[in-house]
Amino acid sequence: MNVDKILAISGKPGLYELKIQTRTGFVAESLLDGKKVTVGLRNNVSLLSEISMYSVSGEKPLSEVMRSIAKKENEGPALSPKSDNAELLSYFGEVFPDFDQDRVYPSDIKKVLSWYNILQAKGMVSKEEPVAAEAPKAEEAAVVEEKPVKAKKAKTEETAEAPKPKAKTKKKE
Known part of the structure; x- marks a missing residue:
């Protein structure tokens, strides 16, 4: 059972599926009637996975x-x-x-x-545990964490060896 994108919105009945995140909130689709609603950041929203x-x-x-x-x-x-x-x-x-x-x-x-x-x-319940889906996510997170660490080390070594020259500005005549 995957409830990662299923939301409960206070003041609104039923459950909603997260469709699109926007700058000011997100768009969710009701699991009861299929209507799409826009939800602002001020609404109290809970992910079922949380x-x-x-x-x-x-x-x-x-x-x-x-x-x-x-x-x-x-x-x-x-x-x-x-x-x-x-x-x-x-x-x-x-x-x-x-x-x-x-x-x-x-x-x-x-x-x-x-x-x-x-x-x-909606056919979204299952009695089996999602074991296979969780294992790759943990490995991907470890890979993502390693990349920025290597990049930061490389930058600090470069800056320590040769400082960047300052940009020259032109004087107005």
């Missing part, structure tokens, strides 16, 4: 919680978020037994189930 849920042992990324829902439901739709709170808590306890019941509220569970159902309807 959201975690409280557990007794720490925090668990939302993508892992959704993956466990997909495993339980065999990639089918989850429990309706409109169910009563007791049913939501027992269902979420089956899916994520380690969740912190003091800090995870029924409203949070409703939101997670709603988001899962939106992603499931």
